[in-house]
Amino acid sequence: MFGGGTASAPSRGSHCMMLAESDFVVLNAVHLKKMAAVAQIAEVTELAADDVARCIATATEKGWLMDMGADGVMPLEECIAQVTNHYREAYAALRSEAALLDWYRNFESLNQRFIAAVTEWQESDGDERRERRVLQAGGRLAKDIAQLVPLIPRYATYVRRLERSMERVDAGESDFICKPTVDSVHTVWFEFHEDILAVLDRARDTT
């Protein structure tokens, strides 16, 4: 970890090396979650906890992450710069892919429906019909993300995470609809949205 990257143009305030893929995956998880502990990162990245811990420790030592104790770590400016640089370099060619741009246009309307469905579910105190709408949107997104896996192989983890969270909702664990402190459908959705926006180098709109 932290040595197997490839050379690229220097990013703001940092060295010239692009992150190794495994380091990017770990640091990107921290970046997307805004604050995360080793166990959470290992769960969502499907990497070994020891490897995650080593990467986190090195990044913290370098001043890229702030140690928040039991809450985990938060990304500091250099971590954000490194992750952003990696997105910029690794996905430059994809940004003009018509198929990806079409995919994202379709995602935007699905995203609006999902946000509305979760909001209505929250405001209905857990109405079952509204829960089904959330799960329908989640299932739709999982299928759609699967189409992107040939382009972005690491996106397979989002498909699995969505499927796991929906299974838990089906098993009666309603926290997995949108509780922010677990890998709920909404949590996964939100992180995926941040991720695809970074791949496309776009800013988020108000949702």
Add this chain to the structure above:
Amino acid sequence: MANGNDIDGYRYIGSGYNVVPVGRHEGIAINITEPKQMIALMTNPQKIKETVVVTPGGTTTFVAPLLMKKPAGIITYAGTPESHLGIVGRNFRVPIIMTLKLEGMDSIPDGTRVLMQCDGKLGRVYVKVATGAQSLPEPGSVLG
């Protein structure tokens, strides 16, 4: 200049979309526009509980960790309750008023004591007024 919207000891400064019906909450405003300001606040959990975070818009997703620490409130100048911030805020039952339209002022200065009235669909924001004097300049008055 008092108006019919004021409440005892507080001057009304505007309203916006209320996210969670949690009643009346008060705190000290801090404007947060970039992640490093949020990180600085995160190092002081007690201060977070007394803070009303004022942030530009609903897209400022970097404030999400603050929600877990239960700030006194969050005010944004853009966005709607049907959003990621709204969803997370409802989970934590943090007072949030979005797309605040200020009346009689351009911004809420850091350190201002703010009261958020979070009932129904419309949330109202007030600033504390010192007894016998204005703690903030009246609109159109000369500062200092």
